[in-house]
Amino acid sequence: MSAGVADIVADVVVVGAGPGGIAAATRAAESGRRTVVLDEGAEMGGNIWRHRAGDGVPTQARKWMARFARSGAMVLNGASVVDARATSGGDGFLVTAERASLACRVHGRALVLATGSRERFIPFPGWTLPGVHGVGGAQALLKAGLSFAGKRVVIAGTGPLLLPVAATLAGAGARVVLVAEQAPARAVVGFAVGLLTRPESLLQGARYRAGFFGTPYRTGLWVSEARGTERLEAVTVTDGRTTREIVCDVLCAAHGLIPNVELPRLLQCEVANGAVVVDNHQQTSRPGVYCAGEATGIGGAELAIVEGELAGLSAAGSATDVELLRHRLRPLRRMAARMEHAFAPRAELRDIVTPDTIVCRCEDVRLRSIESGWNARQAKLYTRAGMGPCQGRVCGASLEFLFGWHADTVRLPSEPALLSTILAGTADESADSLHQGA
Amino acid sequence: MTDTWIVTIVADGRELRVAPGTSVAAALLGAGITTVRRSVTGEPRGPLCGMGVCFECRVTIDDVPYQRACLVTAKNGLRVTTAQQDAS
Amino acid sequence: MTIATRSDAIVIGAGIVGAACARALAREGLRVLVLDAGFAAGGTTAAGMGHLVAMDDSAEQLALTAHSLSLWQSLRHSLPASVEYDACGTIWVAEDGEQLEAVAEKRRVYEEHAIASEVLDARRLYALEPNLRSGLAGGLLVPADSVIYPPRAALALLADAQTHGAVLREQCRVDDIVDHGVRIGGETLHANVIVNAAGAESGRLTPELPIVPRKGHLAITDRHPGFCRHQLVELGYLASAHVLSTESVAFNVQPRATGQVLIGSSRELVGWDAATNRGVLGQMLERAVEFMPMLARMSIVRTWTGFRAATPDKLPLIGRWLPIQGLYVATGHEGLGITTSLGTASLLADLVLGRTPVLDAAAYSPMRVLAAPAAAR
Ligand SMILES: Cc1cc2nc3c(=O)[nH]c(=O)nc-3n(C[C@H](O)[C@H](O)[C@H](O)COP(=O)(O)OP(=O)(O)OC[C@H]3O[C@@H](n4cnc5c(N)ncnc54)[C@H](O)[C@@H]3O)c2cc1C
Ligand SMILES: Cc1cc2nc3c(=O)[nH]c(=O)nc-3n(C[C@H](O)[C@H](O)[C@H](O)COP(=O)(O)OP(=O)(O)OC[C@H]3O[C@@H](n4cnc5c(N)ncnc54)[C@H](O)[C@@H]3O)c2cc1C
Ligand code: FES
Ligand code: FES
Numbered sequence A: 001m002s003a004g005v006a007d008i009v010a011d012v013v014v015v016g017a018g019p020g021g022i023a024a025a026t027r028a029a030e031s032g033r034r035t036v037v038l039d040e041g042a043e044m045g046g047n048i049w050r051h052r053a054g055d056g057v058p059t060q061a062r063k064w065m066a067r068f069a070r071s072g073a074m075v076l077n078g079a080s081v082v083d084a085r086a087t088s089g090g091d092g093f094l095v096t097a098e099r100a101s102l103a104c105r106v107h108g109r110a111l112v113l114a115t116g117s118r119e120r121f122i123p124f125p126g127w128t129l130p131g132v133h134g135v136g137g138a139q140a141l142l143k144a145g146l147s148f149a150g151k152r153v154v155i156a157g158t159g160p161l162l163l164p165v166a167a168t169l170a171g172a173g174a175r176v177v178l179v180a181e182q183a184p185a186r187a188v189v190g191f192a193v194g195l196l197t198r199p200e201s202l203l204q205g206a207r208y209r210a211g212f213f214g215t216p217y218r219t220g221l222w223v224s225e226a227r228g229t230e231r232l233e234a235v236t237v238t239d240g241r242t243t244r245e246i247v248c249d250v251l252c253a254a255h256g257l258i259p260n261v262e263l264p265r266l267l268q269c270e271v272a273n274g275a276v277v278v279d280n281h282q283q284t285s286r287p288g289v290y291c292a293g294e295a296t297g298i299g300g301a302e303l304a305i306v307e308g309e310l311a312g313l314s315a316a317g318s319a320t321d322v323e324l325l326r327h328r329l330r331p332l333r334r335m336a337a338r339m340e341h342a343f344a345p346r347a348e349l350r351d352i353v354t355p356d357t358i359v360c361r362c363e364d365v366r367l368r369s370i371e372s373g374w375n376a377r378q379a380k381l382y383t384r385a386g387m388g389p390c391q392g393r394v395c396g397a398s399l400e401f402l403f404g405w406h407a408d409t410v411r412l413p414s415e416p417a418l419l420s421t422i423l424a425g426t427a428d429e430s431a432d433s434l435h436q437g438a
Numbered sequence B: 001m002t003d004t005w006i007v008t009i010v011a012d013g014r015e016l017r018v019a020p021g022t023s024v025a026a027a028l029l030g031a032g033i034t035t036v037r038r039s040v041t042g043e044p045r046g047p048l049c050g051m052g053v054c055f056e057c058r059v060t061i062d063d064v065p066y067q068r069a070c071l072v073t074a075k076n077g078l079r080v081t082t083a084q085q086d087a088s
Numbered sequence C: 001m002t003i004a005t006r007s008d009a010i011v012i013g014a015g016i017v018g019a020a021c022a023r024a025l026a027r028e029g030l031r032v033l034v035l036d037a038g039f040a041a042g043g044t045t046a047a048g049m050g051h052l053v054a055m056d057d058s059a060e061q062l063a064l065t066a067h068s069l070s071l072w073q074s075l076r077h078s079l080p081a082s083v084e085y086d087a088c089g090t091i092w093v094a095e096d097g098e099q100l101e102a103v104a105e106k107r108r109v110y111e112e113h114a115i116a117s118e119v120l121d122a123r124r125l126y127a128l129e130p131n132l133r134s135g136l137a138g139g140l141l142v143p144a145d146s147v148i149y150p151p152r153a154a155l156a157l158l159a160d161a162q163t164h165g166a167v168l169r170e171q172c173r174v175d176d177i178v179d180h181g182v183r184i185g186g187e188t189l190h191a192n193v194i195v196n197a198a199g200a201e202s203g204r205l206t207p208e209l210p211i212v213p214r215k216g217h218l219a220i221t222d223r224h225p226g227f228c229r230h231q232l233v234e235l236g237y238l239a240s241a242h243v244l245s246t247e248s249v250a251f252n253v254q255p256r257a258t259g260q261v262l263i264g265s266s267r268e269l270v271g272w273d274a275a276t277n278r279g280v281l282g283q284m285l286e287r288a289v290e291f292m293p294m295l296a297r298m299s300i301v302r303t304w305t306g307f308r309a310a311t312p313d314k315l316p317l318i319g320r321w322l323p324i325q326g327l328y329v330a331t332g333h334e335g336l337g338i339t340t341s342l343g344t345a346s347l348l349a350d351l352v353l354g355r356t357p358v359l360d361a362a363a364y365s366p367m368r369v370l371a372a373p374a375a376a377r
Helices: A019-030 A061-073 A135-143 A160-172 A185-195 A199-211 A262-266 A300-315 A322-342 A374-382 A397-403 A419-426 B024-030 C017-025 C059-078 C097-112 C121-128 C150-161 C198-206 C237-242 C278-291 C293-297 C335-350
Strands: A006-009 A014-016 A035-038 A074-076 A079-086 A093-099 A103-107 A109-113 A116-117 A152-160 A175-181 A216-221 A220-228 A234-236 A242-246 A250-255 A256-258 A289-291 A358-360 B007-011 B015-018 B058-061 B064-068 B079-081 C010-011 C032-035 C090-094 C117-119 C139-144 C165-168 C174-177 C180-183 C187-190 C193-196 C212-223 C231-234 C248-255 C260-267 C299-310 C315-319 C327-331
Touching: A006 C017, A014 A019, A014 A093, A014 A103, A014 A300, A014 C335, A019 A035, A019 A061, A019 A109, A019 A300, A035 A103, A061 C180, A074 C212, A079 A262, A079 A419, A079 C198, A093 A109, A093 A419, A116 A135, A135 A152, A135 A160, A135 B024, A135 C017, A152 A220, A152 A234, A160 A175, A160 A262, A175 C090, A185 A216, A185 A322, A220 A250, A234 A250, A250 A262, A250 B007, A256 C187, A262 A358, A262 C150, A289 A300, A300 A322, A358 A397, A374 A397, A419 C212, A419 C293, A419 C299, B007 B024, B015 B064, B024 B058, B079 C165, C010 C180, C017 C193, C017 C327, C017 C335, C032 C117, C032 C150, C090 C097, C097 C139, C117 C121, C121 C139, C150 C165, C198 C299, C198 C327, C212 C335, C231 C278, C237 C248, C237 C260, C237 C327, C248 C278, C260 C299, C278 C293, C315 C335, C327 C335
Parallel strands: A006 A103, A014 A035, A014 A109, A035 A074, A109 A289, A152 A175, A152 A250, A175 A216, B007 B079, C010 C032, C010 C193, C032 C165, C090 C231, C193 C327
Antiparallel strands: A079 A093, A093 A103, A116 A256, A220 A234, A234 A242, B007 B015, B058 B064, B058 B079, C090 C139, C117 C139, C174 C180, C180 C187, C212 C260, C212 C299, C231 C248, C248 C260, C315 C327
């Protein structure tokens, strides 16, 4: 075995340590299975629970983190999973990750993919300027120690993330000058009414609103341009009729979330409408491969936890609590569907892209070099859009929104990795050849 | 929280002092280094997603190129080189 | 389907070979219709390395590649920048003294075909390519060899054909070839000349053609400009390409215009299974690291596979297919179709127009497969 290759043998391997992955790993480990969780982030918690050492952690997160710590599951942070496959011996799966530039291989009999979601970015002129972040992106940077104190911040785009992020940034001293929700007022109000069936969510919304009292929250308003030379200086917002310029230091812009399905697709799990298809055990179309959380569809942390619990139990072969959990899934999934409907990006967003707007940030491909009669694969081969290091994770959704194209295929590695890491993952992998670890 | 200890990293030869647990991306932005890389046609770019998805925050860390600054936690003595222009 | 325009020639396949043939025929004044089941350059042309290389597995192969290279050179300056034409040259790398002796012979063979080359001793080799591992014996530099981006090269050739009146129809699968015609669904399109340039799939339309798909893997790195400056190929490559029956890998890396390093290559006979074979990919990457250890620390952005159209005698099938009236074939280019697309097209145009070709047409004639059915050498 080559030097530097750490090998671990487990029963259940969980990819992703967000709420879904933590719940899955906890349940699997509590069922007596040797469980290993891998996550790319430096800290556990995924997009919502990730925290800086010592900073405040949400109660629910603290509860699950404590339960996870007691469960005996092992966690590998800073581990980017780049390959996952069935072993040739047919005794399970081999997951290859890269951790501090070294390969790390984990063998498991069952796999839980809890890869979560990422933000959807829709291009507009100037969106590549430094100072333009995602909405969740800004929050992630804040949690990672970036100070927004005194910064003039515009938050724009769509989805239920805008308000909590505005509240968080305002709480951290930012001057949130505008929150612009592109969805029309009636859709957002309709969504709020929908929330009445879940009063705790409404309360949460009100708390966010209070957190940045005085900041205008506008619906039916979107950013048509970001300006600046070496960095962001101002944004133009529009309601389709009139435009207004706002001077600011930071623009947080994103249009909701989309599932991370690259690893499931590498494993040839069925994906429909951009989300991994699962049965009522959270099992994918590939036996032994389970999926939980936002990779199966956008639905928030609560849903991710329930799905994670189910996936963890199923992967461990346990039937405990399964009926109860399934019962809890239903209302959460209903709410998720309503949310998706309320915050669909409006058609006008297609008109603000100019021929000069970059659509593929990795390869600097501008709209003008793309023809609407193509498909995603043609755009990629002819212009390099989607060929960059993110492999279409950003521009795939942009092109899908602008042209209706579905993302191109996923190939090894599921994200860029050192050649030595890929090599480690191709080596013979039967469980017997690995020494016992976790 | 009391930051009784501070982490020092070196970015383009300049010392940056940050709280423990700060990501390299946050450290750079906090120090006013907004352009962390140049795109393939030479445009300024900085962190977009903050979570390892977009590859816009790639910098050279301790001589290893193309590291995502948002995924790396600042450690004492860590050396960062930014704004390296990709070939086009 | 309404393809009302009358055509003199129908080219099946808009890969680089079909594109080059369409261009050559259109430039002769023929009204050309190009049909592709998918989209232009979406087949093997989308997967190949784009090395324009003089290859000397046989005299016929060298004649065709050498002729093609001279055509590429004269076309070079009229190609758009998107083709990424880079006259970087090839270095055939010799691992030991024995291989270095073979290099001298290779140089002589090239010289006979007016291909300039230079024997490199170890010192010269490392001066040119410092990232090769130590302990190599030397190599052979072939300066006129080049690198292009195949999909855009095919598009450029098609665009030129289109300015000469050719018409391209995509998403249009030919079901069958008949005398002076092709069948698509219930419809038959007629033309005096039909060209089967359907690449690895050409045998599906002309079943007597002994074409087998020969799978290859490639891997591409992130941008590291200057890491290597020539296409680097191990001398053992030819042997790896020659033996048709086995699985093989060879060290073969290419500097892309983007600064990326494209790493090849592998050969397998596994039918049409496009999935990554991690065992073969691993061997291929290991071989690359043996020659360039620093590659191990470079990041790979993507890997993929493609299918070469292999023939039993390692030569393409270019020319009249007598059993069907009006049918010509231009296929079987295995790992050289990017290079030999132009030579193929010039040979085909000469045959269609009844001129005497520059090359010995008999050597490439598809009719040889009927004379010696599927004779594997
Ligand atoms: C010179 C050159 C440079 C390139 N540089 C880059 C680059 O920098 N970055 C980059 O991303 N790409 C690059 N490419 C690769 C290119 O984008 C495609 O990836 C390649 O043309 C073929 O891709 P693919 O096999 O992955 O198939 P795709 O283009 O993804 O699709 C082809 C077909 O293969 C099938 N397929 C795909 N994956 C699998 C699988 N795992 N198992 C079974 N079937 C599968 C699909 O179903 C599909 O029908 C380059 C290509 C060339 C020729
Ligand atoms: C890994 C790898 C590396 C390579 N490296 C090199 C290299 O460095 N240099 C080099 O010179 N060559 C190289 N090659 C070989 C080269 O890529 C091929 O020889 C060349 O692309 C073949 O082109 P083509 O037009 O014949 O086939 P294709 O590009 O496959 O085109 C055939 C077209 O026909 C269409 N078609 C098929 N059936 C039908 C139908 N019934 N009706 C309508 N249309 C149809 C397909 O859709 C396709 O677009 C490499 C190949 C591989 C796999
Ligand atoms: S944005 Fe297009 S590949 Fe990354
Ligand atoms: S900011 Fe997107 S990967 Fe780091």
